[in-house]
Amino acid sequence: SILMQRRLFLYNFRNLRKAKGRRETYLCYVVKRRDSATSCSLDFGYLRNQMGCHVEVLFLRYIAAWDLDPGRCYRITWFTSWSPCYDCAQHIASFLRSYPNLSLRIFMARLYFCEERKAEPEGLRRLHKAGAQIAIMTFKDYFYCWNTFVENREQAFKGWEGLHENSVHLARKLRRILLPLYEVDDLRDAFKILGL
Numbered sequence: 372s373i374l375m376q377r378r379l380f381l382y383n384f385r386n387l388r389k390a391k392g393r394r395e396t397y398l399c400y401v402v403k404r405r406d407s408a409t410s411c412s413l414d415f416g417y418l419r420n421q422m423g424c425h426v427e428v429l430f431l432r433y434i435a436a437w438d439l440d441p442g443r444c445y446r447i448t449w450f451t452s453w454s455p456c457y458d459c460a461q462h463i464a465s466f467l468r469s470y471p472n473l474s475l476r477i478f479m480a481r482l483y484f485c486e487e488r489k490a491e492p493e494g495l496r497r498l499h500k501a502g503a504q505i506a507i508m509t510f511k512d513y514f515y516c517w518n519t520f521v522e523n524r525e526q527a528f529k530g531w532e533g534l535h536e537n538s539v540h541l542a543r544k545l546r547r548i549l550l551p552l553y554e555v556d557d558l559r560d561a562f563k564i565l566g567l
Contacts, residue, residue, distance in 0.1 A: 373416050374522040375399070383452045384480045384516070386508065386537040395419050396483075397452045398426045399520040402434070405444040413445075417520050426451075427459040431466050445473045450508060450516050453483040460494030464501035476504040478512045482541055482548075492548045499549055507542040510534060 375397070383397045399417040403410040418433075420426045430449075439445055455463060455477075467475060477498075484491045499505055508516075510530055517528035 375417050375520050377521055377523060377526075380516070380521045381531075384450075384508070384513065385531060386480045386534060386541060388537060388540065390481055393452065393481075395452070396426045398430055399450040399516055400430060401448045401519070403446045403448075405446060410446065415519065425456065425459050427455050428462055431462060435466075439470065439473065441472055443472060445470075447473065447475045449475070449477045450480075450512060450520070451477060452480045454479040454481065454491070454495060454505075455498065456483060457490035457494035460491070460498040463503060464497050467501045467503060474502065474504075476506075478506050478508045479541075479545075480508050482507075482544060495545070495548055505545070505549075507538055507545055509538050509542075 379397075383393060383395065397417060397419045400415060401412065402414045403412050418426050418429050421429060434447070463475070467473065482491075495505060513530065513534070514528045517523055
């Protein structure tokens with residue numbers, strides 16, 4: 372099925388602060404082609420990790436096989452159950468540099484950090500610097516995913532207790548991770564304005 376089962380979505384995308392037992396990453400995606408002021412939806416669906424391959428790399432392989440027209444602009448939106456690990460962030464950043472006509476927005480349910488390396492924050496900074504727009508999922512994003520990617524049988528999305536509070540907490544954490552980048556960008560802009 373192209374649509375995800377409700378229980379699978381609710382279990383894997385729940386934005387818990389401690390998501391014990393949730394080892395897989397799920398990625399819901401929408402691919403659009405921009406034609407001047409309008410956009411045309413080309414594909415949507417969801418993927419999950421496969422043995423030995425993270426879902427982000429699977430998606431990059433999938434989209435690279437499309438042989439995208441370099442003269443057209445494409446916009447990809449991801450909703451992921453976990454933020455990318457350091458290695459995946461590097462792959463995505465490299466991919467974005469190879470396809471300047473492609474923009475990527477990533478909305479994440481939770482932030483993933485490997486305790487032994489703690490390189491993931493740097494990976495997210497590099498990904499952001501490569502042009503990816505990254506944010507934490509809010510109620511509005513969950514609502515959209517429920518209506519777009521989930522076999523919901525016409526049932527309305529109902530948020531769980533703590534959804535909003537956890538989104539705010541994670542968004543602040545992501546902002547702190549990206550803060551050094553924002554400060555550098557703000558300084559560059561200030562220097563440009565001053566002619567320095």
